[in-house]
Amino acid sequence: MCVIDAAVKEAAVARFLREYPQMERAVCDHPALLGCADVDWSRIPGCPAGIPVLLRGLLDEVAGPAALPVLENVLMNSVFHVSAVMPAVLPFLIRLAAVPDIAVRSDLVELLVVAAELSLPVDADDERQVLLFGKDSDHAEREWCRAAFAAHASDLRALLEEGTLPDGLISVDDRECLLRAVEPQRGPS
Numbered sequence: 001m002c003v004i005d006a007a008v009k010e011a012a013v014a015r016f017l018r019e020y021p022q023m024e025r026a027v028c029d030h031p032a033l034l035g036c037a038d039v040d041w042s043r044i045p046g047c048p049a050g051i052p053v054l055l056r057g058l059l060d061e062v063a064g065p066a067a068l069p070v071l072e073n074v075l076m077n078s079v080f081h082v083s084a085v086m087p088a089v090l091p092f093l094i095r096l097a098a099v100p101d102i103a104v105r106s107d108l109v110e111l112l113v114v115a116a117e118l119s120l121p122v123d124a125d126d127e128r129q130v131l132l133f134g135k136d137s138d139h140a141e142r143e144w145c146r147a148a149f150a151a152h153a154s155d156l157r158a159l160l161e162e163g164t165l166p167d168g169l170i171s172v173d174d175r176e177c178l179l180r181a182v183e184p185q186r187g188p189s
């Protein structure tokens with residue numbers, strides 16, 4: 001399993017900041033990022049300082065496609081594990097995915113689906129699940145993600161309302177996955 005090193009994440013953020021210095025200076029009062037400046041990002045283990053800049057970058061037509069893979073790397077510790085940063089970023093991702101004209105919208109929806117899938121509780125009696133995803137007790141970030149999805153359930157439901165997302169932007173299975181993230185009792189259809 002490939003684990004993404006914190007120094008590698010920090011270097012990728014620094015590279016983005018060098019390539020798009022205007023994003024660091026950009027003033028962003030977009031409603032999707034309301035509260036972003038209030039998060040104490042430095043208190044989150046493994047969180048690079050440039051997270052707010054990456055989130056602002058997602059709104060930029062030119063910088064967005066470059067900001068997204070850097071943010072994805074920060075939000076993932078491996079193919080099967082979200083990082084401790086994911087729960088703090090989820091509210092902003094949900095609101096950004098609702099912005100109709102954002103260049104990376106479909107990718108944000110996919111990232112939300114990945115976060116929802118990877119935050120599902122692991123059946124401790126299922127050896128294969130435990131082998132792939134680890135025990136829930138060893139991955140508190142999953143519970144934190146579930147709490148973030150629950151806290152922002154109304155925003156996510158609004159995003160998933162019929163007609164909100166253009167046809168083809170989300171599959172029926174992915175829509176169900178996101179609905180399960182806010183309605184855990186909802187089983188697979």
